[in-house]
Amino acid sequence: PDFEADTTEGRIRFHEWIGDGWALLFSHPKDFTPVCTTELGAVASMQPDFAQRNCKIIGISVDGVSDHEKWKQDIVTATGHDASYPLIGDPNLEVVKQYDMLPADAGDQAEGRTAADNATARSVFIIGPDKKIKATLTYPMTTGRNFDEILRLLDSIQLTAHEQVATPANWNHGEDVIVVPSVSNEAAEEKYGGFDAPLPYLRYVKQPS
Structure with a gap:
């Protein structure tokens, strides 16, 4: 869904902000919490990797923008990385409801809500240039997200958006891929100049460049 919201970089209209590329929208339950602090630092350290894939990064929580700004210094202190990507403030719970991270009856203000109240608002959305959601992941509060895996997922989605292939278990960029069944x-x-078929329906080829 499209939306307008205030961020640490000013007010945006989401789809306009994405432009012609990809976007990673990731949420966290609350500012000034331990696991989320490590996560935002990890994402900050990987900004060049996402930029190389033409993928913008944007975070969101139900805290206000002023809280985000204060918290960013803690992220630098703890991780050594500056979260220089925009963070959406959603204190009225509008965006998190649009993305089904909180139920419709969750109320309309963040004040008084704890991180546990917002536990389901801990998701990742990969959004394509067509502004459609390509993948979603939701994690429990006690498990920090693996952003290397999210980068791997993005690689797979971008590759398979343009090639008639799928990626096997534990695939990494540059490894062999699978020809989809619809291709004779x-x-x-x-x-592809041939393929390796351990089974009639499982045909491996080199990753297309």
Whole structure:
């Protein structure tokens, strides 16, 4: 869904802010909490990796923008990385409800809510250039997110958006991929110059460049 919101970089309209590229929207239950502090620092350290993939990063919680600004210094102190990407303030719970991170009856203000109240607002959304959600992940409060895995997921989604392939278990960028079933053997031979088929329906090829 599209929305307008205040961020640490000013007011934005989300789809306009995304532009023609990809976006990673990730939420956290509350500012000034331990696991989330490590996560935002981890994302900050990986900004060049996401930028290389034409993917913008934006965070969100139900805290106000002024709290985000104060918290950013703690993130630098704890992790050594500056969260220089925008953080959305959603104190009226409007955006988190639009993305089904909190139920419709959660109220309309963040004041008085604890991190536990916002536990479900701990999700990741990968959004494509067509402004459609391509993947979602939701984590428990006690488990810090693995952003290397999220980067791997983005690599797979971007590759398979343009090629008739799928990625196998534990795949990493540059490794062999699987030809999708809708492609005939003849077409796979022509397109990829052959394939390795341990099973008739499992055909491996080199990752297309």
